[in-house]
Amino acid sequence: MGTLPDPYEADPVTELKPTAREIAEFSAHPVKTGIYYYDHNVGKFLASLSDGIDDAVLLAQDEHRECPQALLILAGYSQGVMAIHQAEYPLAADHDTGVLQQIAATLLLADGDQIRKSAVKERYGSAPDTATGIRTWFHGNNSKDVLQPASTASICAAGDIVCDLPLARVEGQKAANAAVAVHQSYARQAKNGKWTYNAALTSAGTWAAGLAVKASAAARARSAANAGTIEHGCDYEGPVFRAR
DSSP, X not given: OOEEEOOSOOXXXXXXXXXXXXXXXXXXXXXXXXHHHIIIIIHHHTTTHHHHHHHHHHHHHHHHHHOTTOOEEEEEETHHHXXXXXXXXXXXXXXXXXXXXXXXXEEEESOTTOOTTOOOSEEESSOOTTOOOHHHHTTOSOOOOOSOGGGEEEEOOTTOTTXXXXXXXXXXXXXXXXXXXXXXXXXXEOTTSOEEEOHHHHHHHHHHHHHHHHHHHHHHHHHHHTTOOOOTTOOSSOOEXXXX
């Protein structure tokens, strides 16, 4: 199994920190300031999202064309996870069921397109099931839930500025800094370059791997029953598509 990163350039979460002017205006003019904040902060953070969606769709289609039997795990973080969340819809609109059927699991880490009471199969992290993603909160997306909930997991920590946003998260500098810090807490890189991951993310990854193992075993059994073979250079355990 390999990893195929979505190569588009995502914008940093620090762009979601409000300016001193925005903080001063929130209490007096919450609606007007909220619109300004979305246009000037959230909009900037999401500027390259459409590129990420397009790239994710093309990567999945190319891999499936090369290795039709390969299973896929789609995973993303922050803006990248919104690209993964939304990429499955163009595949469905194109009736690209071949790719969709090969998606063994989808991991959504800090999903800005998360909706309240999502039907995702598994939830990891401390955020409640009413947590709302930043783009959903501002009505900046189609408010669609995940396309394949039975094989999708959401990982979101309470207070995350991207996946658990009441407006109070950005109405003060201290609150905004704390919300950004939560968003950046899922993984840490030590000075030696080694990454460590929190328990929620580790558990979600283990769950997704378990789904992939089961799907791989079922695919191999079907192939054996039909006297089939694996394409040269391909494997059932296909790549993980990662966007961030």
